[in-house]
Amino acid sequence: MVVKVGVIGTGAMGRAHIDRLTNVLTGAKVVAVTDINQEAAEAAVHDFKLDAKVYPDDTSLLQDPDIDAVFVVSFGGAHEATVLKALDTDKFIFTEKPLATTLEGAKRIVDKEMTKPRKVIQVGFMRRYDEAIHELKTKLDSGIIGKPLVVRASHINPDVAANYSNEMAITDTLIHEIDEMHWLLDDDYASIQITYPRQSSKVNNEGLRDPQLATLTTKKGVVVQVLVHVTAQYGYEVKLEVVGETGELKLPDDGFAPIVRTQATQQTAIETSWVKRFLQAYNTEVQEFINQVAQNQSPIGPSAWEGYIAAVTAEAGIRSQKDQEPVLINVATTPAFYQKKQAVQA
Numbered sequence: 576m577v578v579k580v581g582v583i584g585t586g587a588m589g590r591a592h593i594d595r596l597t598n599v600l601t602g603a604k605v606v607a608v609t610d611i612n613q614e615a616a617e618a619a620v621h622d623f624k625l626d627a628k629v630y631p632d633d634t635s636l637l638q639d640p641d642i643d644a645v646f647v648v649s650f651g652g653a654h655e656a657t658v659l660k661a662l663d664t665d666k667f668i669f670t671e672k673p674l675a676t677t678l679e680g681a682k683r684i685v686d687k688e689m690t691k692p693r694k695v696i697q698v699g700f701m702r703r704y705d706e707a708i709h710e711l712k713t714k715l716d717s718g719i720i721g722k723p724l725v726v727r728a729s730h731i732n733p734d735v736a737a738n739y740s741n742e743m744a745i746t747d748t749l750i751h752e753i754d755e756m757h758w759l760l761d762d763d764y765a766s767i768q769i770t771y772p773r774q775s776s777k778v779n780n781e782g783l784r785d786p787q788l789a790t791l792t793t794k795k796g797v798v799v800q801v802l803v804h805v806t807a808q809y810g811y812e813v814k815l816e817v818v819g820e821t822g823e824l825k826l827p828d829d830g831f832a833p834i835v836r837t838q839a840t841q842q843t844a845i846e847t848s849w850v851k852r853f854l855q856a857y858n859t860e861v862q863e864f865i866n867q868v869a870q871n872q873s874p875i876g877p878s879a880w881e882g883y884i885a886a887v888t889a890e891a892g893i894r895s896q897k898d899q900e901p902v903l904i905n906v907a908t909t910p911a912f913y914q915k916k917q918a919v920q921a
């Protein structure tokens with residue numbers, strides 16, 4: 576079965592997903608698109624030579640009975656409304672992160688999904704699919720460095736769009752580490768604290784503090800420190816280092832470019848965008864989602880519940896931004912709906 580996909584939001588990431596669904600992966604066809612900017616939707620159809628309908632909005636796209644799955648790739652603040660509407664249909668839903676930008680919004684989504692016979696949502700937390708990060712977790716789980724004690728990470732963007740707000744440092748950027756570390760350590764968060772180092776003069780967005788340091792403490796006592804630096808100018812990269820009882824695990828440099836030695840210098844190019852850095856991870860997460868839908872099976876990737884846990888943690892992070900004090904985190908026990916193996920058929 577070829578999975579018929581509708582894409583809601585055809586900006587940078589929507590176009591990247593359309594490209595992979597159309598030209599790289601197997602088993603899917605983009606049959607419909609929409610964007611609040613109609614020209615962006617029409618341009619996607621033209622540029623990727625799609626045989627696809629352009630709908631005026633998400634509501635009309637979601638009414639198309641010929642669509643099996645939707646990709647919600649609009650601005651983060653628009654995800655909740657679209658996902659809630661999509662839950663009224665029988666379509667599978669791949670939503671980019673964040674699941675919702677508020678804790679209440681994420682709760683509304685999990686509450687509604689739980690009224691369905693099975694899980695239908697996957698959240699685009701693609702870090703889990705990155706081969707290098709996955710390998711690091713496999714090593715950690717093998718016990719090779721003993722129990723994890725401290726994690727140090729960095730999330731570097733060269734710059735951000737004009738609409739990027741201070742809260743988005745948490746809901747749009749740190750949200751990746753919030754999900755990643757919870758998964759990596761297989762541990763729950765107990766608290767989060769955001770502190771502001773010296774402000775970079777490279778910040779153009781009003782109200783944005785950059786860089787920011789997030790300190791997450793887990794229930795088992797692991798301290799995770801993440802540097803979020805989104806106006807770093809020099810490139811795009813993520814760094815990760817786990818300190819254990821008997822050793823350390825560290826993500827290698829991205830290794831995309833050759834080392835050039837010339838004129839008494841050694842240079843390596845650094846990526847500038849997530850599109851290339853996480854290309855393999857995006858392809859793997861989306862192919863897995865499509866394969867599940869093709870067999871009419873629930874997604875097995877990051878669930879709406881994991882999107883909810885991230886939203887609870889992000890909300891605590893936003894509260895900490897106000898006075899830079901630690902904020903306690905309490906996530907309810909995982910509901911049975913999100914624990915059980917899902918049935919093959921609806």
Ligand code: NAD
Nearest residue numbers: 584585586587588589610611612648649650651653671672
């Ligand atoms: P973008 O601004 O380039 O594109 C967003 C598009 O959505 C725009 O074309 C906009 O007109 C459209 N849009 C907004 N609200 C809409 C709505 N209600 N209905 C239909 N269209 C709507 O943004 P982007 O960089 O493509 O980001 C899109 C999503 O992808 C975000 O959720 C973002 O968090 C996510 N993203 C994820 C990663 C990742 O690494 N996983 C990287 C980049 C972006």
Ligand code: NAI
Nearest residue numbers: 584585586587588589610611612648649650651653671672
């Ligand atoms: P973008 O700004 O390039 O595109 C967003 C698009 O959504 C725009 O075209 C906009 O017109 C459209 N849009 C906004 N609200 C809409 C609505 N209500 N209905 C329909 N369309 C709407 O943003 P970008 O970078 O493509 O990000 C989109 C999403 O992808 C975000 O949620 C972002 O978090 C996520 N993302 C994820 C990444 C990842 O690594 N997983 C990387 C980049 C983005």
Ligand code: ISE
Nearest residue numbers: 730731732747748751805849
């Ligand atoms: C963007 O939306 C992403 O998801 C990228 O992976 C992240 O690095 C960036 O900070 C976000 O804005």
